[in-house]
Amino acid sequence: MAEFMDVHHGMKGITSEQLQEAHRADLAVQGEEGVRFKQAWADPRSGEVYCLSEAPSAEAVMRVHERAGHPADEIHPVPLTA
Template sequence: MPLYMDVHHLEPGVTMDDVAKAHAADLSVQDKYEVNYLRYWVDEDQGKIFCLVEAPSPDAANTVHREAHGLVADEVHLVKEGS
């Protein structure tokens, strides 16, 4: 399954708690679209959120976000994991 990093550009001041709630909403919807949101990172000062997701396509990943909470990614990058 392809691995993507998506990026959301929100207003500064977005909180970890806000993102945790949105992530929980993603998890409740993702199976319908064969998507697996794995992890997320938040830069509260810059208002940026980064999500690591396995998905059949960028559109499938954003469909989950759209249905779960409406905050679709501004960027979606195909990535490969390294160590």
């Protein structure tokens, strides 16, 4: 398992309810892909959304987000933390 940070662009105006709903949709399918979403952060003004996960691969992260209806624009493995 590795840690990943994925980024969604263009989510300007996202509400707290929409972020919660999107996160719930990820959680509902993540187990089937071996992924664990840990946290998500959103900036409604710029439309950037960041999701931190543990997963077997970037592809698995993408499959969860795709199945949940919101494919990520970037997925980065983040093997280094401080």
